[in-house]
Amino acid sequence: MGDPREPPEGTPEGGSGNEDEFRSVVFDESFVRAARIQELSARERLAGSFGKATRPRVRLGPLGTVPRQALILLLLILLAFGTAVYFGVSSPKGTAARPEGSQLTVSLVALSPASAVHPVADPANPFAALPTGYGDGALGLNTPTGAPTGHFSRVEVAKALDTVQRYLVASSMSPTVLVQGATADVRVFVTPGELAEFDASVAQPVDDRHHAATGWMVRFDPAKVALASNTVRVAGAMLVDEADGGTLRITTDHTFVYALKPAGAPAGAPVTLETVRRQLTFQFDRVDLASAQLRLVDSVVQAGPAPCGTSMAGFLQPVLATGQGTVVAPPAPVDPADHARPGWQVCGVLAGG
Template sequence: MGDPREPPEGGPEGGSGNEDEYRSVVFDESFVRAARIQELSARERLGSGYGRATRPRLGLGGLGSVPRQAIALLLLIVVAFAAAVYFGISSPTRGGSRPAGSQLTVSLMALSPTSPVLPAADPANPFAGLPAGYGDGRAGLAVPAGAATAHYTKIEVARALDTVQSYLVVSALAPSTLIKGDTGAVRDFVTAGQLAQFDQSVAAPRDDRHHAATGWMVRFDPAHTVLATDTVKVAGSMRVDEADDGALQVTTDHTFVYALQAEGAAASAPVTVLSVRRELRFEFDRAELAASQLRLVDAAVQTGPAACDTPQTTYLQPLLATVGGTKPPAPPAVDPGSHSVPAWQLCGVLAGG
């Protein structure tokens, strides 16, 4: 009986009938990877539609055995990562995005006179005693010419200044805001991230440094105060720079002077001249610039003549003059050892008062 390892017809002529003659050829892994063609699997041949048995191998060296889908995915990840790094480093607005928790911080200071509050000498010209440099309303805002900053163009800076100017007009010059209780025109300028804070400040003002309505706007209680004239005198300045986080920043410092009378008084009643200094800091990202909206970050407000112990959070409440002069109440004593009163509740002495 023949060797079961041999074919029934016997070994081929001239051959050894075994694999000894092929043992010198070694098909190791490196040889297979170096092949320029690759045999398709049975499933791939059936699905190819034209019976092709092989495909060319990609000339990627050590990656030649990696499926093309995996290589495409790898390249996609590399490109996405490179784009993220590039835009994260080079984008000029990387710090200018609106902070989710950005809040307005308000500092209010009443300025108490040391002598009785006297009415304007000439009710028809209540601002006669002001020093030079005050303009009428918008003209006194002294808006500078816009100049480009490191990351914002001249056009973007000019848009920011125009938005701030318009905000100052509606928040400190418009009679509808000053004495008629309108808040909608001011609200229209507030960026979306601060709307909730603004609405809370109007609906429930409180002296917690974040929710004083008078931090957002100048307003007087219409039940007690009216404007003797719609003219408001203004002096001050604006400054443009960039915040540490890359946002465009506009800082304003203006003194607004109002002529006021008691509500219901005759036209010849005493006129009180009230000064309100507002130092405000605004920030913008490009979305806010495009929408003509702003972030009011800080507001420092000084108002006088006013009584130290009169709340100023809902309305600014001046000491109104009478014919013989209104004597101011004595400022309350401050005990630095007592923590019952917040440390930020400040009062100053009105110069020349």
């Protein structure tokens, strides 16, 4: 018969069964007698006067109590969220990818004269026959005052309008750009994302809807054309709206009239009026506004009198009048079935010409 001090299943495996190993934790009789045993009454237990065997909690006022570990986790989440918001708001503007590549689309339309091109009656007053509504230079641009849009302030809109006005003056009225081949005064307005397209348009202009220098500026071949007057008459308007919440858009539609004569012609030589309509679409984000630059995204140019069939990508091609008048071949009929010719290359007839 087994020892009654052993458990029914026998001595645990690996155990010695010897009580000596527990001798160090056995309390002597005097310790047990000195121990004070307290039995709480029912009232004390209901009153909760005994210590609670729970983790300490932190008081949060009306939110009650929250365990310390939960509070630490909540604080870490709030700290991470605050850090993300801070860096999202305070990160420098412009770090997002900027538009690159061929952003500008150009449409060039030559306006052929319906009859012979004659010089103006009075070379000293070449614009005398123009109808009312044209102004001299920047006055004819009719730049509106800045008014706030849904996402852009009055100051931001006014700055965009000022940039567009200065661009139009530089690209449509500056003699160095018009007849001297200069481009630097226009290039300073171009955003970095469009510089490659601009430079390619100047270096190797081609009418492919993206690389025509005359989409960016009005220019005549210095070897053929000179200004008979530095004054440019202008009529038109500007429209301000938003392409989206972060993009301000300005559309301009102006007609420019130039007094031209052959390059090297003496004083008193016949003067011809050349009419150029420029319908342009500009876009700005806040980086563009800060740098006083613009993105030209669409350019429609009509110019005449001009011969059909002659490329206007590098320079506009005005028909200059002689004393007896200059006759130009009428535009050829367009065959819609001719797919060898780009559909955007069209020619019109100049009204009143």
